[in-house]
Amino acid sequence: MLQELSRRERKKIQTKKTIAGIALKLFFSKGLNETTVAEIMEKAALGTGTFYNYFESKEAILKYCLAERIESAKQTCEDIKTSSLNATLKLSQMLQAVGKTHEENQLLISLYMKFYHNPDKGDKKAPHGEWFKEILSTIIIEGQVKNEFRKDIPPEIIIEMFSGILQSTMSSKLEFSFIANINYKHSLLLEGVIKRNDGEV
Template sequence: MLQEISKRELKKLQTRKTISEIALKLFIDKGLNETTVAEIMERAALGTGTFYNYFESKEAILKYCLSEKIDQAEQTCADIQASALNSMEKLSQILQVIGKTHHQNRQLISLYMKSYRNVDKVDKEPPHGSRFEEILSGIILEGQEKNEFRKDIPLEVINEMFSSILMSTMSSNLKLSFMDNLNYKHSLLLEGVVKKKDSSA
């Protein structure tokens, strides 16, 4: 009986995944408003009414898809947090993970943000909540306790600095690749803008 329930649940999960993948491709190709539920379900070879067994709206698909990507990134970040790396290495790697997740899913994020502004259709709570901020805060606190980070600067300020690197890169109009832009800002935060003197000179 348990195996039978498991198979049924697995099929439901697969159907949900199929609907979301087909819908997202249509949203990107045509636009959210231009894509109909009937069109999505026709591509999925399912009845139109079946859609509402899995999603309450087209906008709910966007939140589901983004949540899936964020969950994957969060698990990677949690693994980094639990690793034996020092605190600075952890923050650096997490910055890369979050940056790449945003860069690889920028079309999905753009679609979600447009829908997010329509408060009548989309839950106001963003799918990531405060999870990444909590992970960053945990690593910064660990770094301060191990004397790897300065203790005279509040944890919240350090967290905000790292977060601002991501935010400014996401909204940047510079003619640089996303990851180059992110890495330059990261280097600037860690090493400063003043050129170090050559000790051998």
């Protein structure tokens, strides 16, 4: 019976993923408002009423899909945090992981912001949350303990700067890819903007 229940739950999860995947393709090609629940479910070969067993609205699909992407990025960052890399490489790889998540899901994030972001507020939320700052904090402190990072700078300042890199890259209008943009800023943060001669300390 437990095995049967588990199989049933797996089928429900797969059905939810199928509905979400079909819906996203339609949202991207036609637009969210122009896509109907009936159309989504017809392509999923399921009854229209079944939709509401999984999602309360079309907009809820955006939340679900973005949450899945963020959870995947979070797991990648957790793996980086616990790896044997030094703190500098961990920071670099974390920015790459979160940056890649954003770059690969720009259409989804754009739709999400359109339907969930309040235009009266000036804040745009990055595709990460407190978990990003928590992992970042752990790595920064590790780097200071191991003398990789300066100890005269409070960890909070370094965390804010790295978070700012992501935030500014998200809102950038420059004609660079997201990853290229974030890599330039990361390099500037670590190495500075002043050109140094070979051998200069």
